[in-house]
Amino acid sequence: MKFFTCWQGKRRRQNRKFAAxxxxxxxxxxxxxxxxxxxxxxxxxxxxxxxxxGFGITTEIKNGKVAVLDPSKDVATQGIVDKLATxxxxxxxxxxxxxxxxxxxxxxxxxxxxxxxxEKFYENMLHTGQAQILLLADATDPNTASMLNTYAxxxxxxxxxxxxxxxxxxxxxxxxxxxxxxxxxxxxxYSTAPGVLGLVLILICAMMTSVAIVKEKQxxxxxxxxxxxxxxxxxxLAKTIPYFVLSLVNLTSILLLSYFLLEVPFxxxxxxxxxxxxxxxxxxxxxxxxxxxxxxxxxxxxxxSGMVLMLPVIMLSGLLxxxxxxPLVLQWFxxxxxxxxxxxxxxxxxxxxAGFDAIIKEFLILLGMAVVLLGVSIKKFKNRLE
Amino acid sequence: xxxxxxxELTKTFGNFTAVDHITFAVQKGEIFGFxxxxxxxxxxxxxxxxxLSKPTSGEATVAGFDVRTQSEQIKKNIGYMSQKxxxxxxxxxxxxxxxxxxxxxxxxxxxxxxxxxxLEQLGFEKExxxxxxxxxxxxxxxxxxxxxxIHEPQIVFLDEPTGGVDPVTRRQFWELIYQAxxxxxxxxxxxxxxxxxxxxxxxxxxxxxxxxxLDTPKNLKYQxxxxxxxxxxxxxxxxxxxxxx
Numbered sequence: 001m002k003f004f005t006c007w008q009g010k011r012r013r014q015n016r017k018f019a020a021x022x023x024x025x026x027x028x029x030x031x032x033x034x035x036x037x038x039x040x041x042x043x044x045x046x047x048x049x050x051x052x053x054g055f056g057i058t059t060e061i062k063n064g065k066v067a068v069l070d071p072s073k074d075v076a077t078q079g080i081v082d083k084l085a086t087x088x089x090x091x092x093x094x095x096x097x098x099x100x101x102x103x104x105x106x107x108x109x110x111x112x113x114x115x116x117x118x119e120k121f122y123e124n125m126l127h128t129g130q131a132q133i134l135l136l137a138d139a140t141d142p143n144t145a146s147m148l149n150t151y152a153x154x155x156x157x158x159x160x161x162x163x164x165x166x167x168x169x170x171x172x173x174x175x176x177x178x179x180x181x182x183x184x185x186x187x188x189x190y191s192t193a194p195g196v197l198g199l200v201l202i203l204i205c206a207m208m209t210s211v212a213i214v215k216e217k218q219x220x221x222x223x224x225x226x227x228x229x230x231x232x233x234x235x236x237l238a239k240t241i242p243y244f245v246l247s248l249v250n251l252t253s254i255l256l257l258s259y260f261l262l263e264v265p266f267x268x269x270x271x272x273x274x275x276x277x278x279x280x281x282x283x284x285x286x287x288x289x290x291x292x293x294x295x296x297x298x299x300x301x302x303x304x305s306g307m308v309l310m311l312p313v314i315m316l317s318g319l320l321x322x323x324x325x326x327p328l329v330l331q332w333f334x335x336x337x338x339x340x341x342x343x344x345x346x347x348x349x350x351x352x353x354a355g356f357d358a359i360i361k362e363f364l365i366l367l368g369m370a371v372v373l374l375g376v377s378i379k380k381f382k383n384r385l386e
Numbered sequence: 387x388x389x390x391x392x393x394e395l396t397k398t399f400g401n402f403t404a405v406d407h408i409t410f411a412v413q414k415g416e417i418f419g420f421x422x423x424x425x426x427x428x429x430x431x432x433x434x435x436x437x438l439s440k441p442t443s444g445e446a447t448v449a450g451f452d453v454r455t456q457s458e459q460i461k462k463n464i465g466y467m468s469q470k471x472x473x474x475x476x477x478x479x480x481x482x483x484x485x486x487x488x489x490x491x492x493x494x495x496x497x498x499x500x501x502x503x504x505l506e507q508l509g510f511e512k513e514x515x516x517x518x519x520x521x522x523x524x525x526x527x528x529x530x531x532x533x534x535x536i537h538e539p540q541i542v543f544l545d546e547p548t549g550g551v552d553p554v555t556r557r558q559f560w561e562l563i564y565q566a567x568x569x570x571x572x573x574x575x576x577x578x579x580x581x582x583x584x585x586x587x588x589x590x591x592x593x594x595x596x597x598x599x600l601d602t603p604k605n606l607k608y609q610x611x612x613x614x615x616x617x618x619x620x621x622x623x624x625x626x627x628x629x630x631x
Binding site for chain 1: 436437438458461462464466467468469470472473474475476477481484485486487488489490491493494517534543
């Protein structure tokens with residue numbers, strides 16, 4: 001309450017427009033806090049979800065995009081690469097020349113695995129009867145990493161057997177050496193913490209905002225507000241600010257839990273992380289406003305936020321099921337789910353330590369979504385007044 | 387002095403003409419009854435006067451401002467109370483008053499005085515900290531009315547303000563309207579209750595989007611050879627193509 005008192009004191013010095021605005025925001029906070037259950041749910045749900053998802057849910061993920069670093073380019077390396085390429089689990093997406101390139105591809109989430117051969121691979125193998133292959137896997141999705149590893153190991157072993165049979169003489173030994181990137185201990189929480197962020201922020205921002213605005217419409221108070229000198233944009237802004245503040249609280253609690261309880265590392269820039277989160281919150285708020293301009297009852301608003309926003313976030317964003325495992329149609333559909341881009345970006349920044357250049361695509365897509373959503377809802381809101 | 391002036395005001399939605407060339411004027415401090423069956427076009431007309439919806443054709447000024455181009459100024463000079471209850475149920479009585487005082491730009495120091503004034507006027511001193519949802523309906527409506535004129539507007543629009551309220555409280559409610567009118571606030575009232583129509587200075591009756599009658603209750607009764615406004619109303623409403631009442 002101290003917050004409000006100091007706010008009130010300051011208010012006298014501000015101009016009248018801001019006074020009208022702030023008294024409206026104040027009222028909105030009162031609505032939330034007076035409803036103890038809502039407040040509790042809003043503040044505790046994220047905590048609960050983080051813990052549940054972090055510990056309870058395992059996922060089965062597959063990302064078959066592979067980069068190959070092959071300096072020797074001989075029969076054997078070509079044979080192994082072909083073996084991988086013809087299997088349904090892998091696609092050879094990139095052929096690179098330096099390890100730096102591999103690193104970049106991982107940070108941009110363009111590949112799930114990289115294969116590195118030694119120089120003169122085939123020659124060495126014939127001379128010594130032994131050869132090593134380095135397999136690098138992106139373990140921010142631990143299940144993906146271990147599955148890819150198993151499949152790659154099996155394919156390499158089968159190639160080794162064919163080769164030995166053909167050459168007939170000495171048995172050859174190809175040993176794949178696996179290196180798990182970013183998440184050497186294969187913790188599931190690495191992939192769920194960003195997912196929960198994506199889910200909770202949508203839930204709080206879109207659902208609560210849309211319900212709060214629709215409630216005014218349903219109660220008839222919106223009519224009174226529209227007749228008042230408050231401008232429509234002020235009303236919308238004042239209604240969203242409290243939920244914006246709440247989502248900041250949630251953001252903080254999820255990040256703290258992820259770091260201290262689930263031990264998810266924060267490798268990247270904290271500022272960039274927050275920037276991406278704010279952008280995502282913005283998208284979610286815009287979604288909520290859009291919903292509120294489309295429907296007239298709280299129940300419908302709740303259902304729409306639940307079905308149209310929550311389910312795709314859970315099912316299609318890569319939180320539970322890997323996007324690359326989905327049927328193509330669903331993969332296309334997942335492109336319009338903001339959480340998909342958010343989760344990818346957050347993983348890159350938080351766990352892989354990627355910079356802005358690595359997530360520029362995700363950032364721009366989210367920004368575009370926010371602009372389109374806001375544009376459409378402002379237009380809708382004006383039409384409704386007519 | 388005319389605070390509301392409408393000339394040939396019209397609103398169409400596609401082929402449907404909700405308000406059909408209505409012309410009327412309301413004087414300052416007058417209590418103007420705006421009657422009509424459901425669907426006769428009252429709400430649409432009122433929305434245009436409040437600056438919520440733009441007329442298809444015709445002109446209107448409210449408090450001297452054009453409804454087409456100066457809706458922002460109009461909004462500052464009018465109060466509005468709708469048939470739906472307009473206060474926030476889970477805010478306390480004084481918090482509701484403070485909210486609207488803030489929205490209408492009343493200064494911080496002044497707000498406290500207004501809150502006390504309204505509470506005293508209504509005899510609600512003890513209810514200052516009561517949540518609005520705990521008040522009886524009639525009390526809520528009285529409070530809503532006082533809140534709607536907290537900024538001393540030139541005109542207050544009342545859309546079925548007494549729906550569902552018992553006769554005694556309705557009587558008290560009209561006392562408040564008279565007090566406001568004495569201070570020079572024009573009241574523009576729609577109502578279903580024909581006994582309330584008798585309280586108005588002048589009454590207009592809308593049928594199918596047109597104003598079919600406009601005069602003092604006394605003259606209307608004389609003109610239609612009726613004993614009550616109720617009879618007058620039914621004689622007119624029977625002519626409607628889409629009679630509903």
